[in-house]
Amino acid sequence: MKLSDPRILAALPELGVERIGGTSLAERTSLGIGGITDLLLIRRHSALPDLIVLLRGASVAYKFLGGGTNLLVRDGELPWVVLQLAHQEPDMRLEGNYAHVDAAADLGRTVTFCAKNDLGGMEGLIGVPGTVGGALRMNAGAYGMQIGSYVRRVELYRAAEARIETLRQNHISFEYRHTSFAPDDIMLAVKLELPSKPYREILQGIRVCNEKRRSSQPLNQKSAGCIFKNPPGGSAGRMIDELGLKGFSVGDARVSDRHANFFVNVGRATSADMLSLIAQIHERVHAAYGVELENEVILWTE
Ligand SMILES: Cc1cc2nc3c(=O)[nH]c(=O)nc-3n(C[C@H](O)[C@H](O)[C@H](O)COP(=O)(O)OP(=O)(O)OC[C@H]3O[C@@H](n4cnc5c(N)ncnc54)[C@H](O)[C@@H]3O)c2cc1C
Incomplete structure (x- = not known):
């Protein structure tokens, strides 16, 4: 527009x-x-x-x-x-075990900045691309941790009240890739509380997570991470893989050969190609397992 x-x-x-x-x-x-x-x-x-x-x-x-x-x-x-x-420097500062971070800050940089200052806990988030604001909205997480566990306060624009407010942790619920923020809330800044840990130890954890990602995800291809949320007690990627659907494609939208829950754009995929791929995989999983997979990827396709 x-x-x-x-x-x-x-x-x-x-x-x-x-x-x-x-x-x-x-x-x-x-x-x-x-x-x-x-x-x-x-x-x-x-x-x-x-x-x-x-x-x-x-x-x-x-x-x-x-x-x-x-x-x-x-x-x-x-x-x-x-x-x-807009991204503006400085976008993060520390105060004891608290990190005050702007929502536009890069998530990976936040993890490493805190690590270098002996604040750990977020090792699993290394390699999750995007901003801190996006991570808060999605309650980003990996390898058994999620950002919501460390959130103490969020400054946000509340569209319902048309003003900027601060929400404390007890007024926010963080679940698996879901938060209680209203759809039109805009996160502006966050206060995280992180456990003290020696940098060397954190670095070791970061290396392990990096290695897991490198060995299992198509990091050099265009993707949006996992397309579907994992159903309770299951793995969307495992189900898609068991159905032999790695490599299945619609136009240039393709189920990754590396990780069956990553759908990649291998050339000039259109939004319609990707939507059709998502719908077809959803249907195949439903037919085989009776499971309705829920999207993790956010659709701006209306
Ligand atoms: C290679 C790869 C690996 C990934 N691995 C993981 C993983 O391990 N774990 C995981 O959880 N995710 C993973 N993801 C998905 C993605 O990186 C995360 O969901 C990330 O937190 C999204 O942040 P973003 O800033 O890019 O948000 P965007 O994609 O820009 O937006 C996502 C949603 O958040 C909203 N949003 C963004 N910023 C704000 C804000 N400031 N206030 C309010 N709403 C906002 C948008 O409106 C949209 O609804 C991966 C993605 C890729 C490409």
Whole structure:
């Protein structure tokens, strides 16, 4: 969508919001799929309430983009604009066992920064691409840990109240790839509490996790990580693999040969190719096991 409302266009510079017209989401998502729209880069958190009131007042639909590593986006001219927090330094600081981190910070950098300061716990998150904000929304996790366990406080824009608020941990629930945040909440910053651990020990854990990823995931191909959540007590990847579906493809969208729950874009896959692949694999698993797999990937395909 190309923003054309003169009131919005005039207000953006005052709000410290940069408009990047004609942005291709194929270039901003790890799957490399997605159409074109205007991207609004937000440099000041405090601008969000006014910006969103303006967009809503003009009936401009919007979506919020983190690092784009868990998204499947439709092709063509997109019917909404995309908001994103600009990355600004410094984006993290420590205070004893607490890390205060901006939502736009890179998750991997956060893990290593904390590790170098003898704060551990998040070793499993090394290799999870994307931002801290995206990790909070998704409750990202791996190898038996999840970011939610370390969250003490989240600063966020609450669309329902149209203002910025701070939520304490006892008001947030983090479950497997699910959180109690409202769909239109926008995470701005987080306070994490991390256990003290010597750097050498943390580094050892990081190396083990890195090695597990390298040996089991198609890290040099375009993907959005796992497409489906694991069903209770099961493994989506194992079921897909047992059905002999590694390598199954629709156009250039393909079930990875390496990890059956990673679907990769091996060339010029369209959103429709990837959606069809997801639907067909979902159907085959349901027919064979009676299990309704739930998407882990977020669809912006409507
Ligand atoms: C190779 C690879 C490996 C992966 N491995 C793992 C893994 O081991 N474990 C795991 O959990 N995930 C994994 N993922 C998936 C993905 O990296 C995570 O879900 C990540 O946390 C998404 O963050 P993001 O910033 O890229 O979010 P995006 O993909 O940009 O967005 C995902 C969702 O979060 C919302 N969002 C993003 N930022 C914010 C914010 N600040 N406030 C509110 N909502 C926001 C978006 O609107 C969207 O709904 C992997 C992905 C890849 C490509």
